Amino acid sequence: MLRRANPLDLPEILRRIRDLAEYEREPDAVETTVDDLDAALFGPDPAVFAHVVEAGGRIAGIAVWFLNFSTWTGKHGIYLEDLYVDPASRGAGYGAALLRELARICEVNGYQRIDWSVLKWNAPTIGFYDSLGAVPMDEWVGYRLSDTALKALSD
Template sequence: MIRRAEVTDVPVVCEMIRELAEYERVPHEARATEEQLREALFGERPAVFAHVAEAEDGEVVGFAVWFLSFSTWRGVHGIYLEDLYVRPGVRGGGHGKALLRELARTCVERGYERLEWSVLNWNAPTIAFYEALGARPQEEWSVYRLTDGALAEFGAG
């Protein structure tokens, strides 16, 4: 079952964010706290959204965290999927596909024209999963990021 995340899901989503960081080989990057996540998802003016996947017993086993993007070329919003994660013990059970399908459904219902995300180049199983759904890499684009010291230094100049 896929549903919108509730405030009571914050601890398990936070835990899975740390699991995802471990999987992606950057555990030190996962610094978000439950308080920060709670405020981002359920504060006065949330700009980030989440869905969770539940197993048959009601246990939350996966999540998708996303926010709105905007295409100046298309003139409409889209969804940018920040993170998709399904716990290893239940992978292959359709939870990831169901989470993505719910986001695609949201795009269609709201008239959004894009559902986009990034994937690590070395993550072959995930790339194969996405391509089996019909997603295609945007090979002519590279992702750039300013963070930590570089962001502070550039912003101060």
């Protein structure tokens, strides 16, 4: 069953985030706590959203997302931060169902697009995205400012 996440899902959502970090070869990178997720997803003014797929009484897949904005279109879009389906549940259509739900949210709200990033070495996932009609943004290079560089710039 695909549905919007609720506070009872937070431990399982965090477990899937950790699973994703392990899959992406960064198992120690997750600093997020259940309390962090609770504040972001269910606080007084949430700016982050999540959908889950339940299968066999557990969370088999997650989509964690937030709104972005295009100054060129003058419209919001969705930025998909995490899409993850546990390996035992892959091939059942859960990832496509989660993306279909985000596409539906875009259509209902007049959002123009869904953006996300994928690691260059992740061929199975790239193949999945290609099969949906998604196109790589090869001409763009992702940048990040964090840690000491972020602090130095803020001083």
